[in-house]
Amino acid sequence: MVKVDALQTHLKSLGSGTDILPLYVFSGDEPLLMMEAMDQLRAAAKKLGFTDREVFVQERGFDWGALMNAGQTMSLFGDKRWVELRIPTGKPGRDGADALKQFAAQIASQQDGANGPDTVVCIVLPRLDGKTKTSGWFSALDDAGMAIQVDTLDRGHLPSWIAGRLKKQSQEVEAGPEGQRALEFIADQVEGNLIAAHQEILKLGLLYPEGKLTEEQIRSSILKVARYNVFELTEAMLAGDLPRLNRMLDGLKGEGEPLVLILWSVTEELRLLSKLKAASDAGESVQQLMRANRIWGNKERLYPAAIRRVQPLKLRRAMQLVAGLDRQSKGLHAAELPADPWDGLRLLGNLLR
Numbered sequence: 548m549v550k551v552d553a554l555q556t557h558l559k560s561l562g563s564g565t566d567i568l569p570l571y572v573f574s575g576d577e578p579l580l581m582m583e584a585m586d587q588l589r590a591a592a593k594k595l596g597f598t599d600r601e602v603f604v605q606e607r608g609f610d611w612g613a614l615m616n617a618g619q620t621m622s623l624f625g626d627k628r629w630v631e632l633r634i635p636t637g638k639p640g641r642d643g644a645d646a647l648k649q650f651a652a653q654i655a656s657q658q659d660g661a662n663g664p665d666t667v668v669c670i671v672l673p674r675l676d677g678k679t680k681t682s683g684w685f686s687a688l689d690d691a692g693m694a695i696q697v698d699t700l701d702r703g704h705l706p707s708w709i710a711g712r713l714k715k716q717s718q719e720v721e722a723g724p725e726g727q728r729a730l731e732f733i734a735d736q737v738e739g740n741l742i743a744a745h746q747e748i749l750k751l752g753l754l755y756p757e758g759k760l761t762e763e764q765i766r767s768s769i770l771k772v773a774r775y776n777v778f779e780l781t782e783a784m785l786a787g788d789l790p791r792l793n794r795m796l797d798g799l800k801g802e803g804e805p806l807v808l809i810l811w812s813v814t815e816e817l818r819l820l821s822k823l824k825a826a827s828d829a830g831e832s833v834q835q836l837m838r839a840n841r842i843w844g845n846k847e848r849l850y851p852a853a854i855r856r857v858q859p860l861k862l863r864r865a866m867q868l869v870a871g872l873d874r875q876s877k878g879l880h881a882a883e884l885p886a887d888p889w890d891g892l893r894l895l896g897n898l899l900r
Contacts, residue, residue, distance in 0.1 A: 548574075548680065548689055548694040548695070548696050549693065549694065549695055549696070550695070550696060550698065551580070551584050551695060551696075551697055551698075553693075553695070554584060554587075554588065554693070554695050555587075557693065558587060558588065558591050561591050561595065566663070567591070567592060567595055567597075567663060567664065567667060568664070568667070568692050568693050569654050569657065569664035569666065569667060569668065569691075569692060570651070570654050570667075570668050570669075570670070570688065570691050570692025570693070571588060571667070571668070571669045571670070571692055571693050571694075571695065572669075572670045572672065572685075572688050572689065572692060572693070572694040572695065573585055573669065573670070573671050573672065573695050573697060574637075574672040574673065574674060574675050574694065574695070574696050574697065575673070575674055575696060575697030575698065575699070576673055576674040576699055577697060577698075577699045577700065577741055578741070578742055579741040579742045579744075579745055580697050580698075580699075580700070580741065581671070581697050584695065584697055585669065585671070588669065589629065589669075592629055592667050593629075595627070596626065596627045597626075597627040597628060597629045597666075597667050598626050598627065598629075599626040599627065599628045599629065600628075600629045600630075600631070601617060601628065601629070601630050601631070602630075602631045602633070603617070603630070603631065603632045603633070604632075604633045604635070605632065605633065605634045605635070605636075605639065605643065609643070611642060611643055611646035611647075612646075614630075614632055614646065614647075614650055614668075615646065615649065615650055615653065617630045617666065617668065627664075627665050627666065627667075628665065628666040628667070629666075629667050629669070630666055630667070630668045630669070631668075631669045631670075631671060632668065632669070632670045632671070633670075633671045634670065634671065634672050635673065636673070637672045637673045637674075637675055637679060638679075639684065643684070644682070644683065644684040645684075647670075647684040647685075647687065647688060648683060648684050648687045650668075650688075651684075651687035651688050651690065651691040651692075652687070652691075654668070654691040654692065655690070655691045668692075670688065674699075677841075677843070700741060701845060702734070702738060702779075702791070705734040705737075705738060705744075706727070706730035706731055706733075706734050707730075709730055709733050709734060709737075709744070709748065710730055712744075712745070712748045713748060713751070713760070716748070716749070716751075716752040716757070717757035717758070718751060718752060718755070718757060718758065718759075718760055719758075719759055719760070720759070720760055720762075720765070721759055721760070721761060721762065725761075725762045726762070728762055729760070729761075729762040729765045729766070732762070732765060732766060732769065733747070733748075733765060733769050735773065735794065736769050736770065736771045736772065736773055737769070737772055737773055738773040738774075738775070738779075739773055739774040739775050739776065739779060740772050740773055740774040743772035743774075744772070746772075747768075747769050747770060747772065750768065751764075751765070751768060751769075754768055755768075773794070773798060774798065774802075775794075775795040775798045775799055775802075777799070777804070777808060777809055777812045778812075779795060780792065780795045780796070780799065780809065780812070780813070781812055781813060781816045782845055782846065782849060783795055783896075784813065784816065784895070784896060784899055785816065785820070785846065785849040785850060785852075785853045785899070786849050786852070786853075787853070787856060787857075787896075787899055787900040789896045789897065789900055792893075792896040793893060793896065796889055796892055796893060800889050806876050806888055806889070807876055809892070810869060810872055810873055810876055810888075810892075813869055813892070813895065814869045814873070817862070817865055817866055817869060818866075819840060819842075819850075820850065820853055820854070820857070820862065821862055821866065822836075822840075823836050823837070823840075823850060823854055824854050824857070824859065824862060827854050828859075833850070833851050833854060837850060853899070856899075856900075857898075857899055861898045861899070862898075864898055865895055865898045865899060868884075868891065868894060868895050868898065869895065871883060871884050871891070872884065872888050872891045872892065872895075875888050875891065876888055
């Protein structure tokens with residue numbers, strides 16, 4: 548499985564229809580980045596004559612035979628074909644897994660280096676866990692074509708991503724601290740919502756001419772369109788990033804996110820942090836413990852830093868605090884806590900700074 552950068556390199560090498568692969572598999576949870584990567588591949592395929600497009604969506608009762616036929620049947624008008632299969636859950640089921648393995652074998656048997664494929668198949672999946680990536684059906688697809696993982700954009704990389712988008716429309720922020728503040732302001736406003744971020748950046752291109760954008764222009768133009776989820780909230784908590792944590796709590800509360808769900812997720816992270824902290828203090832390997840507890844992605848970096856930063860006494864207080872918030876969320880009295888449990892979560896953030 549490769550990253551989007553490898554796809555870009557591959558697309559630049561497509562000199563003729565013999566260079567394009569018969570199968571591409573996209574996996575990711577960021578709609579904008581997924582759409583853009585697929586659009587680039589589709590545009591390259593269209594230049595090579597793959598103009599007849601057909602889209603399947605795997606739902607209950609889906610006929611997997613339609614996929615098998617799509618790889619064999621010629622277009623009515625003799626055009627080369629582009630076929631998309633979307634699997635929204637990422638779980639094809641037993642029948643689907645068998646069909647995908649058969650399809651991968653069919654693709655491999657039909658590859659013709661001299662003439663290239665008549666049909667390009669693009670399979671679209673959500674972000675996959677480690678177990679699915681090693682499954683028989685996915686491995687078969689990866690071997691038969693190219694599997695591309697479209698990663699979500701980390702908050703720390705968002706300002707530079709925004710600057711790159713502005714550069715594409717011949718705009719840039721001011722040099723120095725003013726420009727960095729402006730980029731951070733945009734990032735705070737659009738975090739977790741890249742489609743809206745893309746729209747806000749395009750709006751700046753419509754409102755102002757090419758060249759430098761002042762911080763004042765940006766602050767007066769960018770709307771707050773950020774969206775947060777519980778997973779990102781626990782990342783901010785582990786990072787000890789109190790301003791970001793407070794913004795997320797405001798956003799989740801405003802969106803009506805269930806407090807019980809948030810408390811459950813926060814409690815699980817604290818229990819795991821306590822477990823890793825105790826094991827680390829006893830001399831065990833943090834890296835091995837993280838692998839054993841299936842900690843990956845950004846949290847591979849955040850947990851070791853939190854273990855070093857948070858003292859045992861504060862960690863115990865944090866556990867007591869979430870226990871009180873849990874009672875409070877169930878309607879029980881907790882005299883030592885703020886009346887609003889959301890404010891209690893802010894206290895928790897203070898303990899983990």
